[in-house]
Amino acid sequence: MTTAAKRLPGEFRSPQLRDAGVEFDVDKVRSDFPILRQRVHGRPLVYLDNAATSQKPQVVIDAIGRYYERDNANIHRGVHFLSEHATEEFEGARRKMQSFLNAADASEIVFVRGATEAINLVAQTYGRSNVHAGDEVLITAMEHHSNIVPWQILCEEKGARLRVAPISDSGELLLTDFANLLGPRTKIVAVTHVSNALGTITPVQRVIEMAHRRHIPVLVDGAQAVPHLNVDVQALDCDFYVFSGHKVYGPTGIGVLYGKSALLDAMPPYQGGGDMISSVTFEKTTYNKLPYKFEAGTPHVAGAIGLGAAIEYVNGLGMDNIAAHEHELLAYATETVSAIPGIRLIGTAKEKAGVLSFLLDSIHPHDIGTILDQEGIAIRTGHHCAQPVMQRFGIAATARASFALYNTREEVDALVEGIQKVREVFA
Amino acid sequence: MPDLRELYQEVILEHSKAPRNYRELATANHRAEGYNPLCGDHFTVYLDLEGDWIRDISFQGSGCAISQASASLMTQSVKGKTREDAARLFDQFHKLVTGQSPANGNRAELGKLAVFSGVSEFPVRIKCATLAWHALHAAMQGKQETVSTE
Numbered sequence: 001m002t003t004a005a006k007r008l009p010g011e012f013r014s015p016q017l018r019d020a021g022v023e024f025d026v027d028k029v030r031s032d033f034p035i036l037r038q039r040v041h042g043r044p045l046v047y048l049d050n051a052a053t054s055q056k057p058q059v060v061i062d063a064i065g066r067y068y069e070r071d072n073a074n075i076h077r078g079v080h081f082l083s084e085h086a087t088e089e090f091e092g093a094r095r096k097m098q099s100f101l102n103a104a105d106a107s108e109i110v111f112v113r114g115a116t117e118a119i120n121l122v123a124q125t126y127g128r129s130n131v132h133a134g135d136e137v138l139i140t141a142m143e144h145h146s147n148i149v150p151w152q153i154l155c156e157e158k159g160a161r162l163r164v165a166p167i168s169d170s171g172e173l174l175l176t177d178f179a180n181l182l183g184p185r186t187k188i189v190a191v192t193h194v195s196n197a198l199g200t201i202t203p204v205q206r207v208i209e210m211a212h213r214r215h216i217p218v219l220v221d222g223a224q225a226v227p228h229l230n231v232d233v234q235a236l237d238c239d240f241y242v243f244s245g246h247k248v249y250g251p252t253g254i255g256v257l258y259g260k261s262a263l264l265d266a267m268p269p270y271q272g273g274g275d276m277i278s279s280v281t282f283e284k285t286t287y288n289k290l291p292y293k294f295e296a297g298t299p300h301v302a303g304a305i306g307l308g309a310a311i312e313y314v315n316g317l318g319m320d321n322i323a324a325h326e327h328e329l330l331a332y333a334t335e336t337v338s339a340i341p342g343i344r345l346i347g348t349a350k351e352k353a354g355v356l357s358f359l360l361d362s363i364h365p366h367d368i369g370t371i372l373d374q375e376g377i378a379i380r381t382g383h384h385c386a387q388p389v390m391q392r393f394g395i396a397a398t399a400r401a402s403f404a405l406y407n408t409r410e411e412v413d414a415l416v417e418g419i420q421k422v423r424e425v426f427a
Numbered sequence: 428m429p430d431l432r433e434l435y436q437e438v439i440l441e442h443s444k445a446p447r448n449y450r451e452l453a454t455a456n457h458r459a460e461g462y463n464p465l466c467g468d469h470f471t472v473y474l475d476l477e478g479d480w481i482r483d484i485s486f487q488g489s490g491c492a493i494s495q496a497s498a499s500l501m502t503q504s505v506k507g508k509t510r511e512d513a514a515r516l517f518d519q520f521h522k523l524v525t526g527q528s529p530a531n532g533n534r535a536e537l538g539k540l541a542v543f544s545g546v547s548e549f550p551v552r553i554k555c556a557t558l559a560w561h562a563l564h565a566a567m568q569g570k571q572e573t574v575s576t577e
Contacts, residue, residue, distance in 0.1 A: 366552075
């Protein structure tokens with residue numbers, strides 16, 4: 001059992017927030033998420049699988065419903081009222097993404113299906129134009145499969161080489177090794193902002209500086225970062241930044257590729273079709289301007305609008321408040337979970353966000369997951385689509401609890417009790 | 428509500444901690460691998476077949492308690508049996524863990540394997556229970572490639 005004093009719901013106040021005179025009312029926040037009200041296997045749902053996908057606040061669900069009830073029309077081509085209105089909403093969502101990432105211009109925001117599609121887009125357009133035989137693509141040892149495989153496909157096609165910067169035993173990028181891997185043949189660097197399996201926050205600012213000294217562009221995979229951190233693509237000076245909407249309280253099937261306009265302009269289109277053209281004849285097609293050049297076909301209009309509502313929701317709470325709440329939660333979880341006999345944490349970087357990966361004795365994470373599920377606790381078990389990370393630590397899988405703005409200390413206590421239950425079953 | 432004790436029966440926990448016939452088989456003339464790409468569970472099943480007779484069987488690999496115990500109990504259950512017997516046992520076992528076997532049905536032939544009846548209440552764990560059996564099936568058919576649960 002945890003030795004920490006139990007708190008009643010709503011009693012939690014982060015010290016940083018108290019100092020700032022701002023209150024983060026986690027009870028109120030929870031009431032915005034209808035899914036959290038349910039019971040699972042007779043227990044209150046404790047949802048700690050947020051790195052896989054986050055739950056959606058009512059405002060997001062309503063925005064999607066309202067779009068289909070009131071505004072549904074195809075965009076960018078109708079002269080009628082609904083089409084104009086839907087186009088306005090869709091482009092409004094794009095401007096919300098622009099300000100969320102602090103992009104210089106809304107035309108630098110390309111709507112895609114998610115981070116995976118965004119990375120594939122860059123690999124297949126920028127990559128195919130700029131990476132040639134003998135060239136190198138540099139990634140890190142803690143990438144998600146979605147930031148490995150698209151580059152492997154590219155390297156295989158081009159006869160290029162995929163290089164991997166190593167990480168330490170605590171799960172931190174080894175910057176000296178990274179710097180040494182940057183060379184004259186390096187054509188692009190692709191690096192995660194926050195590791196989905198370890199929770200490590202990568203020092204992307206320094207990574208970008210190092211790469212830029214050699215005029216190498218950098219793609220940052222922000223899928224696990226945008227729910228937890230303020231991101232300013234201009235301050236970072238990254239060349240590409242990608243994220244998935246569903247991990248930041250938005251719908252599935254929508255995500256964002258940010259790219260510097262000079263780079264996007266020079267890139268060939270990804271997919272051909274409607275909306276991405278200015279004019280088409282059988283002899284020649286002229287492509288549309290940014291960002292439409294990369295948005296062939298009718299986009300996920302409802303998804304973009306839903307994601308816009310999600311970003312507004314996050315802005316309303318304030319990313320600093322969210323980060324402070326989650327930071328304290330992760331610190332509390334790290335302390336209480338690691339106090340359980342037989343626990344081994346995987347990923348103990350100094351700078352972390354949202355993720356607690358662990359092993360318990362020799363018990364397989366799947367067994368941990370099944371037993372916790374019976375307690376109403378949802379965690380992820382397995383390799384987290386990061387098999388090379390598992391190989392780095394010489395393990396097959398981990399159990400991963402991942403946190404969001406609506407999680408509470410009581411839920412961490414439930415997790416700790418659940419892990420004790422696992423120990424009892426396997427005693 | 429499914430009962431954890433039904434899933435993690437003593438026999439299962441015991442076999443997962445101390446799996447039987449866990450070794451590479453020097454006399455093996457058939458082998459096959461079973462792999463679950465979703466969870467990374469990975470087993471190799473070694474067979475010493477003399478005609479249709481399973482003279483010896485062993486396994487190696489890693490996985491959760493259910494897949495370990497299932498592989499262990501499987502080797503005990505099919506050792507000394509014919510291919511046909513083993514195939515029939517797999518069929519009955521599969522029906523048991525997928526909940527297609529009537530509760531009062533004929534489970535006599537399953538013997539100790541009946542401890543896996545609780546798996547049917549945990550659909551995501553069915554693949555754990557059947558992984559080694561799929562590998563055995565492939566090994567008996569002389570297939571060389573890795574069998575995937577997907």
